[in-house]
Amino acid sequence: MLLANLELAFRAASVALLLVLAASLLSDFRSVLTARLGAAFALGSAAHAASYSVGVTSVIPLWHAPLIALSTGNIVVFWMFTRALFEDEFRLRGWHGLVWALVTSFSFAGCVWIAPAGHVRFSVTAVNLIVLGFIGLAIGQTIASWPADLVERRRRVRVFIVCAAALYGGLNAALQIVVAGHRVGDVADSINTAVLACVVAGIAWAMMRVDGADLFPVAVETAPAIAPSQPLASEDAADQKLIEALMRLMADERVYRQENITIGALAGRLKIPEYRLRRLINQRLGYRNFNVFLNNHRIEEAKAALADPAQAEVPVITIAMDAGFQSLGPFNRAFKAVTGVTPTEYRRLKVNMV
Numbered sequence: 075m076l077l078a079n080l081e082l083a084f085r086a087a088s089v090a091l092l093l094v095l096a097a098s099l100l101s102d103f104r105s106v107l108t109a110r111l112g113a114a115f116a117l118g119s120a121a122h123a124a125s126y127s128v129g130v131t132s133v134i135p136l137w138h139a140p141l142i143a144l145s146t147g148n149i150v151v152f153w154m155f156t157r158a159l160f161e162d163e164f165r166l167r168g169w170h171g172l173v174w175a176l177v178t179s180f181s182f183a184g185c186v187w188i189a190p191a192g193h194v195r196f197s198v199t200a201v202n203l204i205v206l207g208f209i210g211l212a213i214g215q216t217i218a219s220w221p222a223d224l225v226e227r228r229r230r231v232r233v234f235i236v237c238a239a240a241l242y243g244g245l246n247a248a249l250q251i252v253v254a255g256h257r258v259g260d261v262a263d264s265i266n267t268a269v270l271a272c273v274v275a276g277i278a279w280a281m282m283r284v285d286g287a288d289l290f291p292v293a294v295e296t297a298p299a300i301a302p303s304q305p306l307a308s309e310d311a312a313d314q315k316l317i318e319a320l321m322r323l324m325a326d327e328r329v330y331r332q333e334n335i336t337i338g339a340l341a342g343r344l345k346i347p348e349y350r351l352r353r354l355i356n357q358r359l360g361y362r363n364f365n366v367f368l369n370n371h372r373i374e375e376a377k378a379a380l381a382d383p384a385q386a387e388v389p390v391i392t393i394a395m396d397a398g399f400q401s402l403g404p405f406n407r408a409f410k411a412v413t414g415v416t417p418t419e420y421r422r423l424k425v426n427m428v
Contacts, residue, residue, distance in 0.1 A: 099116070139185035198250055198251065320340075
């Protein structure tokens with residue numbers, strides 16, 4: 075009886091915290107995609123908290139199946155949420171919803187058809203392998219995108235959110251595969267709900283410590299000035315000299331053209347610690363992402379080439395590659411985000427003005 079009461083209390087606490095978190099995100103950042111995905115992830119996690127149990131038998135109440143399906147589909151929302159956290163330019167596409175629908179539908183079919191037909195282990199293993207796959211994608215996205223984030227406080231919080239959720243979800247998925255077809259018992263469920271409540275509380279606490287505008291930018295980052303025309307009043311002489319040295323590297327040596335240039339390599343060229351260069355680009359030049367900083371320099375070079383009548387016959391892809399882009403697709407997207415038109419349209423407009 076005591077274990078059952080503890081389990082119920084932990085489930086209720088997790089659900090309540092998650093519902094409050096979702097409501098807070100929607101109230102304060104309703105127009106921001108990252109916040110909406112965060113709210114959706116919180117609601118899906120609430121479904122998980124209400125329905126999850128360690129070990130699955132073939133007998134699942136019909137009312138339980140939709141909650142389990144939503145809980146499983148939530149791993150797709152988690153993956154999209156991590157992408158939006160680390161990519162300010164991330165946008166939802168129709169195929170994202172299709173993937174979520176397929177995963178959710180498969181989980182529902184497993185509850186009401188596959189498992190009751192005697193294929194419990196297959197159903198549980200397949201579902202949890204899907205979960206582990208999306209967790210792997212989320213972790214890979216975190217590792218790939220984290221170095222480019224220039225906002226120090228949100229870098230730490232984002233990694234904590236992803237790691238805490240991925241660790242809990244990954245361990246649960248592995249455990250479900252091991253004990254598939256067996257009911258483990260009340261002790262395991264009580265421990266699991268307690269751990270979930272702690273993870274939810276930790277994520278909520280971490281998010282409260284960061285300014286919402288840092289974690290969820292109100293709009294996609296546009297191009298700040300390549301360099302400030304006037305030093306800020308509070309800018310000290312050392313920082314101003316570093317900015318001038320950085321801009322010389324950009325303008326004279328065009329280091330942004332180098333393949334896979336990193337902020338660490340750039341800091342090495344300036345002979346300063348990486349954290350100082352990160353802070354300099356973020357706080358002095360107004361950039362939130364290192365790749366955007368590089369791309370804006372690349373786009374400035376591309377704009378000049380596209381507007382040059384002497385280069386009217388040069389293919390757009392050649393101009394993009396010369397400026398430092400690795401392929402045409404990312405160049406087109408970045409160029410349009412900055413200028414509002416495609417490179418071809420920009421060239422046509424400039425030619426017509428001549």
